Amino acid sequence: MRFEGRVAVVTGAAHGLGLDAARGFAREGARVLMVDRDPAGHEAAAALRAEGHDVRFRAADVTRAADVAAYVEAALEAWGAIHCFFNNAGIEGEVKPLVEQEEAVFDAVLAVNVKGVFLGLRHVLPVMRAQGQGAVVNTASTAGLVGSAGLSPYVASKQAVLGLTKSVAGEVAREGVRVNAICPGPTETRMIHSLEEQAARRGANDPAERYRAAIPMGRYCLPSEITAAVLFLCSEAASGITGAHLQVDGGRTACPMGSAMR
Numbered sequence: 001m002r003f004e005g006r007v008a009v010v011t012g013a014a015h016g017l018g019l020d021a022a023r024g025f026a027r028e029g030a031r032v033l034m035v036d037r038d039p040a041g042h043e044a045a046a047a048l049r050a051e052g053h054d055v056r057f058r059a060a061d062v063t064r065a066a067d068v069a070a071y072v073e074a075a076l077e078a079w080g081a082i083h084c085f086f087n088n089a090g091i092e093g094e095v096k097p098l099v100e101q102e103e104a105v106f107d108a109v110l111a112v113n114v115k116g117v118f119l120g121l122r123h124v125l126p127v128m129r130a131q132g133q134g135a136v137v138n139t140a141s142t143a144g145l146v147g148s149a150g151l152s153p154y155v156a157s158k159q160a161v162l163g164l165t166k167s168v169a170g171e172v173a174r175e176g177v178r179v180n181a182i183c184p185g186p187t188e189t190r191m192i193h194s195l196e197e198q199a200a201r202r203g204a205n206d207p208a209e210r211y212r213a214a215i216p217m218g219r220y221c222l223p224s225e226i227t228a229a230v231l232f233l234c235s236e237a238a239s240g241i242t243g244a245h246l247q248v249d250g251g252r253t254a255c256p257m258g259s260a261m262r
């Protein structure tokens with residue numbers, strides 16, 4: 001029970017990686033505030049409470065400062081502290097060349113993936129500084145490390161997440177607060193299947209097979225494999241790690257040709 005007596009806040013917690021991480025924190029003893037704009041998070045939180053965990057859900061749009069302030073306040077009202085923050089909500093945007101990208105889609109992707117992460121940091125870090133302790137994990141992506149033709153707004157947003165992570169880590173490091181990022185590769189959630197479907201609609205031949213072939217392990221990661229990295233970075237075992245990014249990608253960025261040259 002690495003997080004007994006700790007409070008964790010997780011955004012994008014109604015589905016996918018956020019939901020799995022919320023479950024992981026709760027099962028390791030944390031009290032968890034699940035945050036999402038999708039009210040389906042109410043049922044997800046209820047399911048965890050039925051397992052005996054102290055979990056609440058707060059509906060919020062991470063792009064709205066008032067909503068962010070309100071979810072931080074909700075965690076403090078309930079439990080008086082925030083020790084771990086998984087700043088994770090994100091959207092993928094549309095798969096098309098940059099010259100076809102709609103301005104509104106670019107704005108939406110940057111709003112959720114960059115401004116949402118910024119606002120989370122802006123409102124949670126003062127709490128952690130006052131406590132003299134805390135650990136944040138921002139969700140970037142392997143798209144934060146390399147380009148991806150057809151996904152320029154998403155790639156730009158995830159590279160910005162790494163910039164925010166490294167800069168702010170240096171600002172709070174002497175106050176007991178660590179800020180890191182995870183860079184998942186393709187992982188089994190709604191998002192990767194949306195990207196596959198969009199690529200297929202644009203005429204790509206079996207994108208799922210092509211994506212998997214570019215991963216040395218030959219498969220997508222599982223949400224539980226991302227959760228394991230998030231919990232590690234939030235735990236005492238990572239006490240010397242800040243401003244870092246951790247790839248959990250089956251070897252994809254290390255070896256982008258996958259197993260093709262074997």
Ligand SMILES: NC(=O)c1ccc[n+]([C@@H]2O[C@H](COP(=O)([O-])OP(=O)(O)OC[C@H]3O[C@@H](n4cnc5c(N)ncnc54)[C@H](O)[C@@H]3O)[C@@H](O)[C@H]2O)c1
Pocket residue numbers: 011012013014015016017018035036037038060061062063088089090091092112116139140141142183184185186187188189190191192
């Ligand atoms: N699945 C992958 O292959 C993959 C790979 C790399 C990075 N990521 C990143 O992981 C994170 C989680 O994605 P996922 O795969 O779980 O996708 P997902 O679509 O299953 O989950 C994303 C969650 O974020 C929520 N959300 C979206 N916009 C929001 C907003 N404005 N306010 C509050 N909540 C909002 C959604 O309702 C949803 O519950 C994202 O940041 C994504 O970019 C995913």
